[in-house]
Amino acid sequence: MLYSKTTPAEKRRLFRERLSSGELLRFPGAFNPLSARLIERKGFDGVYISGAVLSADLGLPDIGLTTLTEVAGRAQQIARMTELPAIVDADTGFGEPMNVARTIQTLEDAGLAGAHIEDQINPKRCGHLDGKTVVDEDTAIKRIRAAADARRDPDFLIMARTDIRATADGRAGLDLAVDRAKALVDAGADAIFPEAMRTLEEFEAMRKALDVPILANMTEFGKSELFSSQQLADIGVNIVIWPVSMLRIAMGATGRALDALNEEGHLTSKLGEMQHRADLYDLIDYEDYNRFDTSVFNFTVER
Structure with missing residues (x-):
């Protein structure tokens, strides 16, 4: 009745424990608190809260128009309705490194288990659209370092998303993404979200290059082929999300x-x-x- 019986701190601890097991964790995207309850009821491992869904819920495109207050408020409403851990899309952190720090503490207070910060310029655009631009490595590192330094609960997951794969073709784009991911891990990222990988081999190359968990985004109508959970588990992916799928179906x-x-x-x-x-x-x-x-x-x- 009312909200989750599991405290946010316990959700984070249990999530970290499962993440360290190496198994693939499945996080469908919730478009409201009730859908989060249904995701839990159907036996999934966690809930993903997409920035694209939050903006679409307001009738807005996913181009950085939502505010920290809007994202944190809606994410709290979703996260507190389920015993599962919830990860939220925090875009570029809603500003400069000091804003990123505030974002992380606000999301901790909202009961989230983790968040990802991306390396696009601000304002960002949907990760599977053409014409994306990423910031330089120093700026990307400062965002993640600020996030890692700001958190108070060490179990709160700081995930770095890199969109650099789409800035170059073929192997060059993948190499740039691997190099950026390694730099973000060195800056304090606990996990990596390599956006818009095009093939299973690219996900596998990213998995082999990094010592931290990686996430696969299986969004429809995008750059990535839609791989099954088993295919992703077989190459060692740790988290898979279907960020907008439930909203699209609804x-x-x-x-x-x-x-x-x-x-x-x-x-x-x-x-x-x-x-x-x-x-x-x-x-x-x-x-x-x-x-x-x-x-x-x-x-x-x-x-």
């Missing part, structure tokens, strides 16, 4: 339902696609709230 279903309303005047044909009322009530612990309410408001009115 919006696709909503669009089809609206079409049905226009064409048929009712949603009878869509009942089989809907979450049943009983399933919704079960997911939100309706009975527990009802029992609690009854135990408190148990008086009778004398007549």
Whole structure:
């Protein structure tokens, strides 16, 4: 009932413990607190909170328009509704290194298990679009160093995302990404998010080059081929995310339902696609709230 029974500190500790095991952890993207509960119910390992989803939720493109306050507030609402650890996309850290430091402490306070900071210029753009520009290595290092120095809970995961692969073709782009990732690990990153890897071999090359966990982004309609969890586990990837998938599926279903309303005047044909009322009530612990309410408001009115 209400929020997670597991404290943020315990979530972080357990997450770090599992991450150190070397197994692949699956983190679907939650687009709201209720979807985070469903991700937990379906047996996944964690919840990912995408910056693209947070901006889309506000009707905005993913070009750095959201603020730290908006991201931290929504991420807290999502993270506190599940016993699972939640990782949030913190874009470029919302400013200069001092802002990055504040971002990390704000996200710690919001109950997140970790966050990633990227090396794009500010304002950033979606990682799977063309025309991205990254900052110089010194600036990227300062962001990660500020993040690592600012955290108070050593179990809070500082992940560095590098978008440099898309700045050059072929092997040159991969080599640049590996070199940047190594520099970010030296600056204090606990894990690396190599964005827009194009092949399984590129993920494998990144895995072999680094001594820290790596994350694979399996977003649809992007630069990366959509590999299975087993394929990624076989090459030693530690975390896989599907950042926008659940939102895309939900919006696709909503669009089809609206079409049905226009064409048929009712949603009878869509009942089989809907979450049943009983399933919704079960997911939100309706009975527990009802029992609690009854135990408190148990008086009778004398007549």
